[in-house]
Amino acid sequence: MAKFDPSLDTLFTALAEPTRRDILARLARGPASVTELHAGHAMALPSFLDHVRKLEAAGLIATRKEGRRRICEMKGEALTPAVHWLEEQRGLWQGRLDRFDDYVLNLMKERDNGPRS
Amino acid sequence: MAKFDPSLDTLFTALAEPTRRDILARLARGPASVTELHAGHAMALPSFLDHVRKLEAAGLIATRKEGRRRICEMKGEALTPAVHWLEEQRGLWQGRLDRFDDYVLNLMKERDNGPRS
DNA sequence: GGATTACTTAGCTGCATGGCTAAGTTTGAT
DNA sequence: ATCAAACTTAGCCATGCAGCTAAGTAATCC
Incomplete structure (x- = not known):
């Protein structure tokens, strides 16, 4: 669908520079010429x-x-692959924490109830 | 509050490598030893x-x-500064688009109503 | 038309990054 | 006590990246 879609490598590398993040932050407010940005x-x-x-x-x-x-001018859509990747990892990580919570909660319930058999 | 908080530079640079993203994706599922990861x-x-x-x-x-x-093991919280930065830029960018929509909408309404005076 | 502005190209430099091998060191297994 | 596993340190190398200057080109302005 997109004309080309640069890899996460390219994307994150581009974001890894303060100058480039500045440029992007400025362009998020609207278009500008190179000299203006400079x-x-x-x-x-x-x-x-x-x-x-x-x-x-x-x-x-x-x-x-x-x-x-x-x-x-900024192409805000281009950020989505990066956001998606981040959200995915955060999701998996959170999921694990939650499951761990459940586990601990179960342990506590077991203890309160006492052993059944 | 945090012991140390690495810059967005460090963060995005760390994410800019496929190997490192792989490691992170694996650790999002749970802890592992270096050899296991390797x-x-x-x-x-x-x-x-x-x-x-x-x-x-x-x-x-x-x-x-x-x-x-x-x-x-993964420290999922560490991702938040990156996510926040991305969301902020996307927000500004979207905001601009929305305001532009309003502008166009207003133009159209003006035209439909015809000039008042 | 000549000067000025706004890039653009070309070529150079120092340092960081990502990869390797070879040779430790520490811990666990037998 | 010895051997193997799991790192760890050290040192080397090629490439890429971020910066520079100097010089060129294309569009406006006077």
């Missing part, structure tokens, strides 16, 4: 552009050329 | 251990020595 970052523009490119490669943003400016 | 991974044990160590450094797992074995 403002406030103490970093040479080419280095900064690399980060933008990596976000694009990860499918987290899309960019288009408008005159001499490159406009970037 | 089984099925075509990789030398020392290399594998490095991954375990990185997960531990990220606070995603805890390990303790039991005799000659090292037992690992």
Whole structure:
């Protein structure tokens, strides 16, 4: 369905950088050009552009050329595989804890009731 | 409150590796020793251990020595900062889309009603 | 048309990461 | 006491990543 879907590797790697997370956080509020995004970052523009490119490669943003400016905007859907994976692991983990709770609860009930036979 | 809380950098970096995600997914089902975790991974044990160590450094797992074995278990809470960050960005992004919807809806209503004055 | 803006390309550097082998060390089994 | 299992340490290597400067190109502005 999606044109391409970058791996969790690519996704998490893209999110592992403060600069890139900043960019994303800014774009969550709305589109911006590269120079606008760059403002406030103490970093040479080419280095900064690399980060933008990596976000694009990860499918987290899309960019288009408008005159001499490159406009970037966020693709929020791209986050879902990451969220899903996280929720899944958390679910399994919680499930285990709950089952452990049940187990302990049963032990306690057994003790209160005393041995039956 | 937490003993230490690793940065989002550390967290997302730890999640950016398939081997490490595998380990985590396995541990979500319950504790295991290093050798148990290692089984099925075509990789030398020392290399594998490095991954375990990185997960531990990220606070995603805890390990303790039991005799000659090292037992690992998942610390599911450690995932929450990552989940929170993701949800926050998604929220902002969705919010923007919704406001845009409202805007379009208003335009349409204006058109249907016709200009008032 | 010439200057300025906004990237873009190219090429370099230092350091971190992910992998390996070989050689310990500690603990458990016999 | 010896042997095997389960790590653990040490040291090496190739690649990738984040940063830089310098120089180029394309669109606007004056």
